[in-house]
Amino acid sequence: MDISVKELEHSYNRGTPFERNALKDINLSIPSGTFQSIIGHTGSGKSTLIQHLNGLLKPTAGSIQIGDFLIRAGEKEKRLKALRKHVGIVFQYPEHQLFEETIEKDIIFGPLNFGVPIDEAKQRAAKLIKQVGLDESYLERSPFDLSGGQMRRVAIAGVLAMKPSILILDEPTAGLDPRGRREIMGLFHRLHQEEGLTTILVTHSMEDAARYSDNIVIMEKGGIALQGNAEHIFADSDALKALSLDVPETVQFIHRLEERFNRTLPQSVFTLDAAVDAALTILQKEERS
Numbered sequence: 643m644d645i646s647v648k649e650l651e652h653s654y655n656r657g658t659p660f661e662r663n664a665l666k667d668i669n670l671s672i673p674s675g676t677f678q679s680i681i682g683h684t685g686s687g688k689s690t691l692i693q694h695l696n697g698l699l700k701p702t703a704g705s706i707q708i709g710d711f712l713i714r715a716g717e718k719e720k721r722l723k724a725l726r727k728h729v730g731i732v733f734q735y736p737e738h739q740l741f742e743e744t745i746e747k748d749i750i751f752g753p754l755n756f757g758v759p760i761d762e763a764k765q766r767a768a769k770l771i772k773q774v775g776l777d778e779s780y781l782e783r784s785p786f787d788l789s790g791g792q793m794r795r796v797a798i799a800g801v802l803a804m805k806p807s808i809l810i811l812d813e814p815t816a817g818l819d820p821r822g823r824r825e826i827m828g829l830f831h832r833l834h835q836e837e838g839l840t841t842i843l844v845t846h847s848m849e850d851a852a853r854y855s856d857n858i859v860i861m862e863k864g865g866i867a868l869q870g871n872a873e874h875i876f877a878d879s880d881a882l883k884a885l886s887l888d889v890p891e892t893v894q895f896i897h898r899l900e901e902r903f904n905r906t907l908p909q910s911v912f913t914l915d916a917a918v919d920a921a922l923t924i925l926q927k928e929e930r931s
């Protein structure tokens with residue numbers, strides 16, 4: 643399902659002395675099946691934006707079209723429950739939402755609520771527990787006996803059990819060690835490719851954005867400061883620095899390589915693999931000359 647956000651605005655506590663304009667004039671298209679990252683400093687409006695994508699927050703102005711669901715300011719979208727079946731959100735620290743006595747019960751809670759027969763829900767749980775890197779014996783255990791990283795995997799399986807076609811990840815690796823971060827992002831990337839998901843990643847990590855995204859949006863003070871494909875975003879290091887954002891280490895490395903060998907590399911070189919290939923090609927040419 644394609645997503646199209648038009649002239650979206652959101653104010654919290656509207657009409658009160660605490661009114662806070664958190665989003666203004668957001669225009670964004672996310673084609674079905676793409677990997678979209680949303681980057682921005684704390685308070686720039688990322689969480690507010692993604693909560694509009696499954697109707698948790700209502701626009702103050704503007705609209706959000708998701709497939710044939712239309713959410714418009716001042717109008718009631720009567721099919722929010724159906725929309726939420728398609729749009730899964732993994733919130734920050736999703737393990738805090740675990741509550742059932744067994745892991746299986748936690749994973750099947752969502753599907754049962756949406757009318758999936760119990761046998762099918764259990765089949766989904768058995769498949770998903772393995773997909774998130776745990777074995778089936780975990781299903782009968784309590785989620786509260788697990789390590790933090792394992793609890794997060796179970797919570798993620800619970801979101802995936804709804805079989806969403808759009809998966810929104812709000813800083814899914816927050817608080818994990820580097821290995822845990824790599825494993826979880828690897829899992830999401832595999833799911834994105836194998837299941838043809840539309841993936842929307844909210845992240846502070848420029849490295850993750852560079853590695854996985856087709857397109858990137860950079861938010862600042864409730865608006866969109868920059869948007870485009872990853873190539874376009876990382877080509878403009880000055881614009882990123884002006885927004886006080888880190889330039890990915892791979893891009894910094896490429897710039898140093900360009901300076902050192904007085905060459906210009908294609909803008910498409912910003913992932914680790916591409917940077918290594920480019921460096922090897924340059925070094926081989928240098929050796930020959």
Ligand SMILES: Nc1ncnc2c1ncn2[C@@H]1O[C@H](COP(=O)(O)OP(=O)(O)OP(=O)(O)O)[C@@H](O)[C@H]1O
Binds near residue numbers: 654664683691
């Ligand atoms: N429930 C709320 N009530 C009032 N203001 C809010 C509420 N939630 C967020 N805000 C304000 O809206 C603005 C945008 O917040 P939001 O949480 O969307 O930013 P964010 O980019 O997701 O930040 P972070 O990276 O810290 O999660 C901030 O100024 C924040 O203080």
